[in-house]
Amino acid sequence: MKSPAVIVLLLFTFLPRCCAQSQGELSSLFMAIKSVDHEGKGHQRARLAIQELQKRDASALIPILIALDDANPLASNWLRNAFETIAARTLEEGKPLPEEALLNFLRKTSHRPASRRMVFEWLQKIGSDQADEMIDMFINDPSDELRREAVGRYIKQAEKIAKDSPDDLKSRCAFYRKALLGASDNDQVRKIIKGLKQCGEDIDLQYHYGFLNTWYLIGPFNNKQGVGFAQVYPPEKEINLTAAYDGQLGEVTWKKYQTDDPYGILDIARQVAPHKGAVEYAYTEFFSEKEQPVEFRLATPNAWKLWVNGKLLFEREEYHRGTAFDQYRVPGTLKKGKNSILLKICQNEQTQDWAQRWQFQFRVCNPYGMAIHSTKTE
Amino acid sequence: MLIRFIFLFALILHCVTCAAEDWRQFRGTLNNGIVTGPALPDTLDHIAWKIDLKGRGVSSPIIVGDRVFVTSSQGVHQNRLVVNCYDTDNGNELWQREFWATGRTICHKKMAVATPTPASDGERIFAFYSSNDVICLDLEGNLQWYRGLTYDFPNVSNSLGMASSLIVKNGIVVCMAENDTESFTFGLDAIDGTTRWQIDRPRKANWTSPVVWPGEEPWVLLQSSKGVAAVDVNTGETAWEYLDGASTIPSLTINGQVAYVPSHGLTAIRPGISDPKTPKIIWQSGQLSPATASPIVYENRVYVANRAGVVSCADIENGKRIWQARMKGPFSASPIISSGKMYAVNERGLAQILQIKQDGGEVISTHDFQDTFLATPSASNGALYLRSDQHLWKIK
Numbered sequence: 001m002k003s004p005a006v007i008v009l010l011l012f013t014f015l016p017r018c019c020a021q022s023q024g025e026l027s028s029l030f031m032a033i034k035s036v037d038h039e040g041k042g043h044q045r046a047r048l049a050i051q052e053l054q055k056r057d058a059s060a061l062i063p064i065l066i067a068l069d070d071a072n073p074l075a076s077n078w079l080r081n082a083f084e085t086i087a088a089r090t091l092e093e094g095k096p097l098p099e100e101a102l103l104n105f106l107r108k109t110s111h112r113p114a115s116r117r118m119v120f121e122w123l124q125k126i127g128s129d130q131a132d133e134m135i136d137m138f139i140n141d142p143s144d145e146l147r148r149e150a151v152g153r154y155i156k157q158a159e160k161i162a163k164d165s166p167d168d169l170k171s172r173c174a175f176y177r178k179a180l181l182g183a184s185d186n187d188q189v190r191k192i193i194k195g196l197k198q199c200g201e202d203i204d205l206q207y208h209y210g211f212l213n214t215w216y217l218i219g220p221f222n223n224k225q226g227v228g229f230a231q232v233y234p235p236e237k238e239i240n241l242t243a244a245y246d247g248q249l250g251e252v253t254w255k256k257y258q259t260d261d262p263y264g265i266l267d268i269a270r271q272v273a274p275h276k277g278a279v280e281y282a283y284t285e286f287f288s289e290k291e292q293p294v295e296f297r298l299a300t301p302n303a304w305k306l307w308v309n310g311k312l313l314f315e316r317e318e319y320h321r322g323t324a325f326d327q328y329r330v331p332g333t334l335k336k337g338k339n340s341i342l343l344k345i346c347q348n349e350q351t352q353d354w355a356q357r358w359q360f361q362f363r364v365c366n367p368y369g370m371a372i373h374s375t376k377t378e
Numbered sequence: 379m380l381i382r383f384i385f386l387f388a389l390i391l392h393c394v395t396c397a398a399e400d401w402r403q404f405r406g407t408l409n410n411g412i413v414t415g416p417a418l419p420d421t422l423d424h425i426a427w428k429i430d431l432k433g434r435g436v437s438s439p440i441i442v443g444d445r446v447f448v449t450s451s452q453g454v455h456q457n458r459l460v461v462n463c464y465d466t467d468n469g470n471e472l473w474q475r476e477f478w479a480t481g482r483t484i485c486h487k488k489m490a491v492a493t494p495t496p497a498s499d500g501e502r503i504f505a506f507y508s509s510n511d512v513i514c515l516d517l518e519g520n521l522q523w524y525r526g527l528t529y530d531f532p533n534v535s536n537s538l539g540m541a542s543s544l545i546v547k548n549g550i551v552v553c554m555a556e557n558d559t560e561s562f563t564f565g566l567d568a569i570d571g572t573t574r575w576q577i578d579r580p581r582k583a584n585w586t587s588p589v590v591w592p593g594e595e596p597w598v599l600l601q602s603s604k605g606v607a608a609v610d611v612n613t614g615e616t617a618w619e620y621l622d623g624a625s626t627i628p629s630l631t632i633n634g635q636v637a638y639v640p641s642h643g644l645t646a647i648r649p650g651i652s653d654p655k656t657p658k659i660i661w662q663s664g665q666l667s668p669a670t671a672s673p674i675v676y677e678n679r680v681y682v683a684n685r686a687g688v689v690s691c692a693d694i695e696n697g698k699r700i701w702q703a704r705m706k707g708p709f710s711a712s713p714i715i716s717s718g719k720m721y722a723v724n725e726r727g728l729a730q731i732l733q734i735k736q737d738g739g740e741v742i743s744t745h746d747f748q749d750t751f752l753a754t755p756s757a758s759n760g761a762l763y764l765r766s767d768q769h770l771w772k773i774k
Contacts, residue, residue: 038530040572043523047570054520073480074526077513081475081521088473088519114478148454185454301537314532318558321537321583324484 026060029053030067033082034075046078053082058090062101068115080118087122097122103130113143113368120146139182144368147182154179155191162195173199180208184369186325210363210371211264212284212341216241217257217272219280220248223346228279229303229317235281236307239340248278263325265299268345269358275347278358282343286364287376288334295367296341299327300360303346308332309339319348320355331367401441401756401763404495404543405712409590410631411674413716416760419773420719422729422745426761426774427469433460435492436710436752437543439763439770441466442498445517446756446763448770449505451491452476457483459491461505461515466758469772473519481509481528485539488710488752490767494587495543495754497551499568504551508540512553514571523571527553533560541585545598547611550574552598556584563588563600565614575614580604586629589637595649599637601630606639606647606657620647620657628668628712633675633694636660643667644682646697663697666690671722672712676734681720683709689720689732689739703739705730710752723751727766747771 032049035042053060064083068076090097105111106119123131138150158175161168176195180203183189193203206213221233234245241254259266268280296306296313301323305315314330347358364372399415400407408414433450440447444466452458457479463472483491485508494506502522505513510527528534534555542554551566556579565575582603591597597608597617606620624630625640632638637657639645644666647657666673668682675681675694683689687707692699706728713722713732720732720739727747732739749766756763762773 036524040523040525040566040570043570043572047523050521073478073529074524077477077480077511077524078521080477081515081524084475085520118476145453187454316533316559318537321558322484322486323537327484327537328482 023063026053026056026063030063030079033078034067034071036075036078037072038074046075050078050082054085056082056086058086058095058098061086061098062105065105065111065115065119069112076112076114080115083118091126097126099123099126099128099130103128103134106131106134109142113141113146117143117145120149139178141182142368144184147368148185148188151179151183151185151188151192155188155195158195162198169199173201183208184365205262206264207373208371209264210365210373212286212362212364212374213260213264213266214256214258214377215266215282215284215343216254217268217280217282218245218247218252218254219272220252220275220278221280222248222277223279224277224349226303226317226346226348228277229305229315229344229346231279233279233281235283235342236344239283239342241283248275254283263361264363265359265361267357267359268347269356274356274358277349278347280345280347280358282345282360284341286334286339286341286374288336288339288372289375291336292334292372293367294332294334294364294372296330296332297326297328297363297365298330298343298360299323299325300345301357302360303348304360305344306330307340307342309335317346319346320350320352320357323357323359325361326369334364334372399759400443400498400500401439401758402500403440403497403545404438404587405631405672405714405754406757408592409545410592410633411672411712411714411754412676413714413757415758417717418719418721418757418760418762420731421743422731422762422773423743424774426772428769428771429464429469429471431462431765431768431770432474433458433492434490434767435765436490436767437492437765438495438754439756439765440496440498440503441756441758441763442500442503442517445472446758446770446772447496447498447503447505448765449492449494449496449507451479451483451507455483456485456491457509459505459507459509459511459513461496461503461513461519463517463519464770466761466772469770475513475515475519475521477511477513477524479507479509480511480526481507482535482537483509484537489539489541491539493539493541493752497544497546499546499549502568504544504546504568506542506544506553508536510534510540510553510555512544512551512566512571514551514568522569525566525571527555527562527564531560531562534562535559536583538583541587543587545588545590547590547598548596550611552588552611554579554584554586554588554600556580556582556602558583563609563614565611574612577609577614577616582626584626586624586626589630589632592632593635599630599632601639602626605641606630606637608649608657618649618655618657620645620659622659625668627670628672631673631675631680633680636694638673638675638680638694640668640673644673644680644692644697646694661697663692663699665699666692666697669708671709674713674715674720676715676718679734681713681715681734683707683713683722687724691734691739701738703732703741705732705741712754714755714757716757721755721757721762723747723755723764725751727751729764
């Protein structure tokens with residue numbers, strides 16, 4: 001009985017070269033590569049397949065890109081390497097890449113955004129004028145990296161006007177406004193805000209990013225020696241905003257808080273109290289116009305858990321290792337109508353100055369960083 | 379028959395010589411920072427070539443044959459993982475391969491996603507990143523396998539970034555992915571990337587790197603806040619443990635049968651004889667307290683650099699300090715030593731050569747590279763390779 005790996009090897013080794021480029025064989029190579037998964041699953045077959053795929057010529061490039069569309073993140077990297085190996089070798093041999101087919105792939109926004117970005121870069125490498133001309137159209141692109149190109153170009157145009165025609169606020173601001181439409185990277189958003197401020201326009205950053213700024217908080221519950229992270233307190237069993245429970249320092253009830261921080265940071269230590277060894281729960285509701293996949297993006301220097309509609313989506317027990325914008329990206333699904341969002345934010349007992357922060361920032365966006373807004377706000 | 383034997387012997391000798399001149403992992407093929415090939419230059423001014431690096435990274439370059447390999451990350455979110463291969467002769471880029479990170483790429487601004495130094499077994503390159511992606515390529519850039527350890531275990535990460543470099547021994551790639559939450563060390567099959575073993579490790583952020591035991595035993599030494607574990611690289615089983623705590627930043631170094639561990643200053647331990655599970659503590663010295671740079675042993679003396687950039691030299695037999703020399707710190711990069719000279723680069727890019735003498739040390743050459751340096755220098759065939767945030771230099 002031969003192992004599947006041996007069978008795959010025999011198949012790839014002895015297939016006549018004339019048939020090697022056949023769609024059927026490429027499909028079987030893709031199938032083997034796409035079978036890679038967690039903890040090294042599928043590596044035996046995939047290793048043989050990738051060796052074979054890497055030998056192909058430029059005619060395999062577009063099929064590889066199409067295969068990337070539904071590959072998991074691990075398999076994507078195997079396929080990406082095959083694409084780049086073939087593309088690099090093709091250019092080294094002085095042969096052309098299929099520019100028109102690559103442009104068509106780039107144009108079609110239903111393809112995997114990361115693949116389209118890769119294609120864009122290869123088109124730039126070969127000096128494709130058409131790829132460069134497409135940049136303006138990327139302003140609403142699903143790919144955040146392609147959008148960034150368009151945003152960057154609009155910012156540059158605004159800056160050029162500011163330099164060449166400082167009094168032409170109207171044209172300058174028009175470019176900044178266009179740029180803002182696609183901006184999700186904070187460095188670019190900051191530039192745009194600064195530019196628009198010169199035009200007398202203030203941007204609501206909370207709205208732009210989709211930060212949730214209004215929460216009901218309850219606590220503190222005990223987290224001495226870190227016991228509270230695993231302990232199930234009443235808000236994990238029921239959401240009853242009128243209930244009272246025994247907390248760490250006596251009876252606790254839900255209280256409503258709002259943050260006016262431009263980046264939506266709700267500072268528990270400042271707005272509630274700087275308790276140590278404590279747990280605070282934060283609850284809010286989000287209304288979605290439809291069922292949709294989203295990313296919940298969270299930033300906190302504290303240990304945390306996140307439930308959406310009663311389901312635990314992620315938890316992380318890490319304290320004071322830093323915090324940054326969009327620190328955690330948790331994929332999930334919003335249902336149509338009301339969605340409940342519950343956060344558990346745990347503070348430990350470290351005494352250093354840099355270990356006093358007890359805060360969180362939370363937003364809902366699409367997988368490419370653009371805000372999704374609740375259809376109903378308080 | 380005799381001719382065949384001579385040919386075979388010459389071939390083996392050639393291979394051994396080649397291997398000795400490679401610099402295949404963090405702090406060299408032997409993992410100890412000592413240059414065993416031709417001596418490095420006496421001055422730092424003879425720059426053979428300098429190249430601009432496209433991405434960010436603080437990992438050391440590694441050298442296999444006539445190729446130098448460098449890892450970096452690119453993109454606004456630093457989520458594109460890059461491996462570059464350059465010709466050692468002229469610095470020409472031979473190839474670049476890029477991948478999409480499957481784990482988190484957020485890290486402290488002083489670090490980079492490409493902080494861990496890659497490793498090689500002479501046929502393959504193993505690249506590791508703060509996102510806990512492990513990439514295996516052949517020397518031509520063809521993918522052999524790809525693992526995402528955070529993809530497998532989503533809480534394997536550190537918001538400050540991960541830094542442990544890889545080592546490869548007996549066909550096993552050892553990946554320390556130790557942090558506050560889900561903390562593991564993995565032994566991956568070098569050929570196919572599958573998990574040969576996976577062990578639970580202390581739940582505490584750890585930026586140290588594993589070290590190859592140079593003796594006959596198939597051990598790798600794993601340092602953590604808990605201490606040091608000697609782990610059988612073939613099975614992942616712990617042979618012995620030192621449990622008196624250790625630093626989580628500078629890594630231990632080994633000379634002969636003794637490990638010099640950043641613990642209570644510096645602690646020298648050797649495997650226990652009567653109780654093989656418990657190592658013997660030879661000495662401890664609070665006077666020898668390494669900051670970020672790892673200690674290094676050369677000709678019966680151990681050297682450590684403190685936060686102020688002062689290098690202490692001590693007797694490896696008893697830990698007694700013999701002399702101190704002031705260099706200009708601070709150092710994130712660990713020093714290397716070649717023919718009685720220590721090569722060190724501070725964080726601001728000032729490279730210094732310290733002539734090591736019996737009774738003191740003297741800085742005999744400096745060169746200001748005017749760039750941020752956190753990567754430990756590498757060496758091969760008498761040349762020094764320095765990697766800053768922006769550039770790669772060959773000094774010959």
